[in-house]
Amino acid sequence: MAQEIVLETRGLEKDFGGIKAVHQVNFRLPKGEIRSIIGPNGAGKTTFFNLLAGVFKPTAGRILYHGRDITSLPQYRVCRLGLTKSQQITSIFPKLSVFENVRLAAQMRVTRYNLWKRYDRLPEVNEKTRNILDQVGLTQKKDAVAANLPYGDQRYLEIGITLATDPEILLLDEPTAGMTPAETQDTVKLVQKLAETLTIVIVEHDMSVVMGISNSITVLHNGSILAEGTPTEIHNNDDVQRVYLGGH
Amino acid sequence: MFDIPFNILVMQAVIGLALGAVFILLASGLSMIYGLMDVVNFAHGVFYMLGAFALFQINMLVGNFWIGLILAVPLVAGLGALTEMGLLRPLYKTGNPLYPLLLTFGLSVAVPDVVKILYGLMAMPVNYPEGLSGSFMFWGLIIPKYRMFVIVVTAVAMAALFLFLKKSSLGMILRASTTDKLMVDALGVNVSRVLTVGFTIGIGLAALGGGVAAPMVAVEPDMGLNMILQSFVVTVVGGLGSLGGAIVGGIIIGQVVSFTSLFAGEYADVVIYLVMAVILLARPRGLMGEIGRE
Amino acid sequence: MLKEYLNIVLVGVILLTLPLWISVSTATDILIFGLYAMGFNVALGFAGVLSFGHAAFFGLGAYGAGMALRYFDASVWISLAWGLTAASLGALVLGAMCVKKRGVYFALLIAAFAQMFYFLALSPLKHITGGEDGLKGIPLLELRFPFHLNLGDPHNLFFFVLFLTLVCILIMHHILNSPFGSLLQGLKENEQRLKACGYDNVSIKILAFTVSGLFSGMAGALYTVNLGYVPLDSFFWLNSGRPLVMTLLGGMHTFFGPLLGAGIFIFFEDTVSVYTPRWEVFVGAMVVFLILTFPEGILGSIKERLNAEGGRESGKVAMWLKKLF
Numbered sequence: 001m002a003q004e005i006v007l008e009t010r011g012l013e014k015d016f017g018g019i020k021a022v023h024q025v026n027f028r029l030p031k032g033e034i035r036s037i038i039g040p041n042g043a044g045k046t047t048f049f050n051l052l053a054g055v056f057k058p059t060a061g062r063i064l065y066h067g068r069d070i071t072s073l074p075q076y077r078v079c080r081l082g083l084t085k086s087q088q089i090t091s092i093f094p095k096l097s098v099f100e101n102v103r104l105a106a107q108m109r110v111t112r113y114n115l116w117k118r119y120d121r122l123p124e125v126n127e128k129t130r131n132i133l134d135q136v137g138l139t140q141k142k143d144a145v146a147a148n149l150p151y152g153d154q155r156y157l158e159i160g161i162t163l164a165t166d167p168e169i170l171l172l173d174e175p176t177a178g179m180t181p182a183e184t185q186d187t188v189k190l191v192q193k194l195a196e197t198l199t200i201v202i203v204e205h206d207m208s209v210v211m212g213i214s215n216s217i218t219v220l221h222n223g224s225i226l227a228e229g230t231p232t233e234i235h236n237n238d239d240v241q242r243v244y245l246g247g248h
Numbered sequence: 249m250f251d252i253p254f255n256i257l258v259m260q261a262v263i264g265l266a267l268g269a270v271f272i273l274l275a276s277g278l279s280m281i282y283g284l285m286d287v288v289n290f291a292h293g294v295f296y297m298l299g300a301f302a303l304f305q306i307n308m309l310v311g312n313f314w315i316g317l318i319l320a321v322p323l324v325a326g327l328g329a330l331t332e333m334g335l336l337r338p339l340y341k342t343g344n345p346l347y348p349l350l351l352t353f354g355l356s357v358a359v360p361d362v363v364k365i366l367y368g369l370m371a372m373p374v375n376y377p378e379g380l381s382g383s384f385m386f387w388g389l390i391i392p393k394y395r396m397f398v399i400v401v402t403a404v405a406m407a408a409l410f411l412f413l414k415k416s417s418l419g420m421i422l423r424a425s426t427t428d429k430l431m432v433d434a435l436g437v438n439v440s441r442v443l444t445v446g447f448t449i450g451i452g453l454a455a456l457g458g459g460v461a462a463p464m465v466a467v468e469p470d471m472g473l474n475m476i477l478q479s480f481v482v483t484v485v486g487g488l489g490s491l492g493g494a495i496v497g498g499i500i501i502g503q504v505v506s507f508t509s510l511f512a513g514e515y516a517d518v519v520i521y522l523v524m525a526v527i528l529l530a531r532p533r534g535l536m537g538e539i540g541r542e
Numbered sequence: 543m544l545k546e547y548l549n550i551v552l553v554g555v556i557l558l559t560l561p562l563w564i565s566v567s568t569a570t571d572i573l574i575f576g577l578y579a580m581g582f583n584v585a586l587g588f589a590g591v592l593s594f595g596h597a598a599f600f601g602l603g604a605y606g607a608g609m610a611l612r613y614f615d616a617s618v619w620i621s622l623a624w625g626l627t628a629a630s631l632g633a634l635v636l637g638a639m640c641v642k643k644r645g646v647y648f649a650l651l652i653a654a655f656a657q658m659f660y661f662l663a664l665s666p667l668k669h670i671t672g673g674e675d676g677l678k679g680i681p682l683l684e685l686r687f688p689f690h691l692n693l694g695d696p697h698n699l700f701f702f703v704l705f706l707t708l709v710c711i712l713i714m715h716h717i718l719n720s721p722f723g724s725l726l727q728g729l730k731e732n733e734q735r736l737k738a739c740g741y742d743n744v745s746i747k748i749l750a751f752t753v754s755g756l757f758s759g760m761a762g763a764l765y766t767v768n769l770g771y772v773p774l775d776s777f778f779w780l781n782s783g784r785p786l787v788m789t790l791l792g793g794m795h796t797f798f799g800p801l802l803g804a805g806i807f808i809f810f811e812d813t814v815s816v817y818t819p820r821w822e823v824f825v826g827a828m829v830v831f832l833i834l835t836f837p838e839g840i841l842g843s844i845k846e847r848l849n850a851e852g853g854r855e856s857g858k859v860a861m862w863l864k865k866l867f
């Protein structure tokens with residue numbers, strides 16, 4: 001069955017002072033998939049993610065979203081189109097409440113420059129915020145100051161903020177980094193739940209997580225795509241074995 | 249520009265260079281203090297003014313410009329050291345650069361008034377030192393002697409500062425402290441002492457600026473108020489935190505002021521801000537600013 | 543509804559009684575500079591944008607209103623509108639030009655532009671600004687609409703300024719509690735994250751700065767109405783420092799802190815200046831003293847105290863008081 005391609009890159013390149021962090025990447029993402037991006041440290045995963053989300057501008061190449069060229073759009077425009085990235089390092093609004101953290105993001109689709117309404121009296125925004133807090137399991141803690149949350153909860157809040165922008169494609173940068181095994185399990189369940197409605201790209205180090213949830217895997221090495229395929233194919237791929245085990 | 253004799257243009261350039269030299273003395277200190285402690289020192293103009301008054305006072309007492317100049321600098325620099333140790337140091341631990349900035353703002357309001365109480369509002373006369381009034385001829389060009397002297401003094405001071413920063417061990421510690429204080433601390437150096445030294449040197453340069461400027465300008469308590477903003481412009485044009493930038497910025501702004509006052513006197517003070525806007529739009533970090541210092 | 547605005551009503555009542563304790567002209571000054579500082583704090587305390595050049599907007603408001611009165615025979619209302627327009631346009635343009643610079647760079651750039659206005663008014667434009675003497679020759683002011691009020695009377699003037707200050711405070715309060723206002727907190731807390739949430743952080747900053755300049759300009763325009771002339775020093779950089787000092791005095795993380803700071807600052811200044819022309823020594827020394835002893839400001843320190851109380855669940859009063867600030 002030919003699936004619709006929602007995100008595509010053609011010949012994507014990124015140089016940092018002569019070092020090619022991303023080199024000639026041609027990437028195609030079908031709708032509804034959970035795609036993992038793996039690779040050794042320094043393979044260019046995070047740079048690639050930042051290119052997709054519009055944080056960095058590529059040196060060369062194009063990024064197409066539903067066939068539309070979004071290469072030169074600023075990050076906030078990319079986000080409004082439906083492509084949102086959660087951060088690898090927890091990035092929340094530390095002094096605001098959990099509810100307000102998510103509410104700020106949820107407000108984006110409804111109103112931005114309204115000076116006259118009361119911010120806390122936007123029924124649809126509040127409703128959406130409550131739903132998302134429910135989804136990420138933070139309803140009990142909605143009034144806590146974000147900075148005071150335990151680390152794992154801050155990671156969930158991070159995902160919650162990202163979800164509140166109504167993404168069509170969710171880019172998750174190491175969502176389980178630093179989590180306890182129990183929290184990691186919950187995150188895996190959450191990601192699988194989200195995948196029912198969203199397309200998800202995930203950068204992850206934990207191989208058991210990757211093998212468990214991915215529909216397909218892209219392996220980056222030295223900024224280029226080394227291999228691509230189903231978890232089983234990747235598991236049995238000689239090149240991948242060599243890079244991961246042989247230590248290059 | 250066309251009906252003005254070449255001679256006058258050269259003289260104007262020298263005047264501009266001398267003005268630029270005073271800017272350089274202030275801006276280099278400002279820049280160094282900013283680089284070292286992230287503090288925008290609004291009181292810099294105050295120390296410039298104090299330098300001029302110290303020279304005036306000593307000159308009055310002993311009747312010698314040179315003794316005045318030589319004593320004024322360490323005297324005011326000492327005041328700077330006391331300010332840093334007594335007032336600024338307790339504020340570093342707040343971690344908020346706003347507080348030191350506000351403190352220096354408070355000083356720049358209070359200190360000129362203290363001087364007004366002591367000396368009144370009138371401008372104090374400081375004559376050119378003997379032998380440096382008037383002009384000399386050089387290849388048929390008229391060069392004002394005192395302005396030339398100011399340029400030379402500044403050049404020597406800057407050369408000394410560069411040598412100090414590049415060659416002496418204390419200078420190297422100072423430079424290292426602008427980039428990585430933790431590292432310097434880890435090497436067992438007393439960082440707060442280093443900051444005091446840096447601040448003191450910066451203030452000494454401002455005092456030198458005030459001292460050499462004294463015969464050229466009106467020595468009065470508010471003389472630093474406008475100077476401080478102009479020095480900011482110089483540092484911003486050159487690039488905050490860069491000594492080379494302070495020199496380039498000083499030369500440019502000095503010439504701009506000098507030539508606009510020749511051709512469109514009313515606009516002399518306006519144009520430097522326009523120049524700054526244009527330079528910053530073209531080069532956001534100033535002419536010689538480092539990346540990441542924006 | 544009323545509960546929401548209880549704090550403003552309370553402050554309004556306190557301000558209303560000001561002339562009972564202090565001279566009416568000092569009271570009027572407090573209102574004007576309180577508004578100036580509160581407007582300034584929209585940028586600093588709420589959006590996290592430090593400007594060292596708000597004198598530009600105060601001055602544009604003052605000269606805008608002054609020129610309308612002096613040259614176009616405009617009514618008081620119309621001249622206030624001119625002042626407002628000039629100031630907000632100035633803030634919009636300068637904000638848009640400088641907004642991409644961060645921290646100290648931004649603060650100094652705005653300071654430099656304010657100083658440029660000062661020198662423009664001092665000499666190239668002196669035929670219309672009055673140069674060093676300031677803009678004089680403004681006719682005696684009276685209100686013709688909605689009722690007749692002689693603004694030459696200091697008490698009438700006080701009530702007029704009080705009315706407008708309270709209206710401005712209400713509007714400011716409303717803006718800060720709007721969906722846009724809630725974004726400012728995000729901007730201050732984590733600009734990168736706000737951007738990643740699909741917000742155009744640059745435009746938000748420019749708009750916040752414009753709002754801040756608008757209220758500062760209103761204060762400047764009222765200053766003209768109050769003095770009957772425009773002093774050149776409106777544009778001088780020391781006048782940019784004033785709202786900053788007032789704000790830090792009262793507490794930059796509180797809504798009314800800047801107003802309280804202005805009250806203390808102006809009262810102090812007016813009182814000391816009766817006894818000595820060298821009042822700036824005392825003002826400067828006070829600034830130095832307060833920075834060293836109360837870095838969070840007066841209301842800020844109280845709020846911190848109340849936060850600690852509230853954390854211990856001990857004081858309902860504490861929680862209630864906290865809401866007021």
